[in-house]
Amino acid sequence: PQESGIWDGWLTGGHSLLEEMNASVRFDRRLATQDIEGSKAHAAMLGEQSIVSAADAASIISGLEQVQAEIEAGTFVFDPALEDVHMNIESRLRELIGPAAGHLHTGRSRNDQVAVDTRLWVRDAIDRLDALLAGVIGILADRAAAHHADVMPGFTHLQCAQPVTIGHHLLAYGEMFLRDRDRLRDARRRLDESPLGAAALAGTGYPIDPAGTARRLGFERTARNSLDAVSDRDFVLDYLSAGATLAVHISRLGEELVLWSTPQFGFIKLPEDLCAGSSIMPQKRNPDLPELMRAKSGRIFGNLMALLTVMKGLPLAYSRDMQEDKEALFDSADHLELCVRATAAMLQGLTFVPAKTRHDAELGNTVATDLADWLVTEKGLPFRESHSVVGGLVAWLQARDKELKDASPQELGSFDARLAGLPAEVLTVDHAVDRRRSPGGTAPALVREAAAELRRRNAEP
Numbered sequence: 001p002q003e004s005g006i007w008d009g010w011l012t013g014g015h016s017l018l019e020e021m022n023a024s025v026r027f028d029r030r031l032a033t034q035d036i037e038g039s040k041a042h043a044a045m046l047g048e049q050s051i052v053s054a055a056d057a058a059s060i061i062s063g064l065e066q067v068q069a070e071i072e073a074g075t076f077v078f079d080p081a082l083e084d085v086h087m088n089i090e091s092r093l094r095e096l097i098g099p100a101a102g103h104l105h106t107g108r109s110r111n112d113q114v115a116v117d118t119r120l121w122v123r124d125a126i127d128r129l130d131a132l133l134a135g136v137i138g139i140l141a142d143r144a145a146a147h148h149a150d151v152m153p154g155f156t157h158l159q160c161a162q163p164v165t166i167g168h169h170l171l172a173y174g175e176m177f178l179r180d181r182d183r184l185r186d187a188r189r190r191l192d193e194s195p196l197g198a199a200a201l202a203g204t205g206y207p208i209d210p211a212g213t214a215r216r217l218g219f220e221r222t223a224r225n226s227l228d229a230v231s232d233r234d235f236v237l238d239y240l241s242a243g244a245t246l247a248v249h250i251s252r253l254g255e256e257l258v259l260w261s262t263p264q265f266g267f268i269k270l271p272e273d274l275c276a277g278s279s280i281m282p283q284k285r286n287p288d289l290p291e292l293m294r295a296k297s298g299r300i301f302g303n304l305m306a307l308l309t310v311m312k313g314l315p316l317a318y319s320r321d322m323q324e325d326k327e328a329l330f331d332s333a334d335h336l337e338l339c340v341r342a343t344a345a346m347l348q349g350l351t352f353v354p355a356k357t358r359h360d361a362e363l364g365n366t367v368a369t370d371l372a373d374w375l376v377t378e379k380g381l382p383f384r385e386s387h388s389v390v391g392g393l394v395a396w397l398q399a400r401d402k403e404l405k406d407a408s409p410q411e412l413g414s415f416d417a418r419l420a421g422l423p424a425e426v427l428t429v430d431h432a433v434d435r436r437r438s439p440g441g442t443a444p445a446l447v448r449e450a451a452a453e454l455r456r457r458n459a460e461p
């Protein structure tokens, strides 16, 4: 018998709240391509296993291809009365091919269907984000190589600490983003299994071939437990969590770009076409994109927290709660991709001002550690003692409105006789960066090598 409503016979449905609250097609239509891909693989398997006739399987597959074409052409009409993307597509398939469409759902439930769709979607999202990140890392490596010898202040507690090179600072972000890529790939490796065949929760009595559908969909393996297959959203959480850590990195970079572009820092000039103006202050050139790179982390963390909270109390197996995974997922994916694209554009377009970064690197007695180290290596002082000598000297100079870089050899010698023969270069920032050659250190020679090494690691499959 032909169905009338979607739940023929048993349920009347029809209350407007049911549609308003339950229907998900408004957002899960974004799974349409994955849904059709999953259905085609399932139909092909049903035909191959002679669970449905070869003719019906072929007709289902060509019908689904027609639906896909309508979706791509933008002519497909999604109807909220049909709840979700799955029912919308199946209903259109029935319009196109008639009763044969009724065979598609054999040995399948929307529970394994939505699980496979979402896995396919996340897999693509991971690949997109990973590729975007590889681009950002490439830009960082190039810019780091170009600025491998340009000195800037390094901070701790946002107080002047020791000079570093611009290249070295950029490569720190390269490491973060490379770890982000690694986390994404790790998530991809774990999600790489097909839940199809779990059906509603318990598996199915039909002689299905889950390995066959997995192979068709490019999954590495099949789910080992049908209850877990339909209840698991770890793969979404893994993506959201890797994305949240990535958002931390983008936010920290955004914050530095905001700071660096102020006249007070003046380390960089932001690309003009990526700056916003003020409606009242004619002189303004505001770093709106870096600010939003910083701010988007809020919703990206929120989406992770939302799904963790949705999942944590659910008994096995499927509950409708799990439908709430999608808006969090889509929102994070959209904003992560946007942020990474903005990061690339910013890093590509900004200009460093090495004269200013060098000037500031010389402020705040940033070579104090180098002087203390000199007393250790040249005069044999224990470091704790040289630390205290230099600390006293800094205070003594400060009382005279001076810094180490301004101290004359006479002043140094009169403060402490052991400082009498100090070579002037020990108090220069170039000397300070150049001597830091411990692995991962800021010396220009190392930074140039590290940039090449980052490029190589970024290209690893």
Ligand code: ARG
Residues within 6 Å of the ligand: 024, 028, 084, 110, 111, 114, 318, 320, 322, 323
């Ligand atoms: N739209 C639903 C979701 O995203 C599909 C699964 C519905 N399954 C069910 N048993 N009601 O979760």
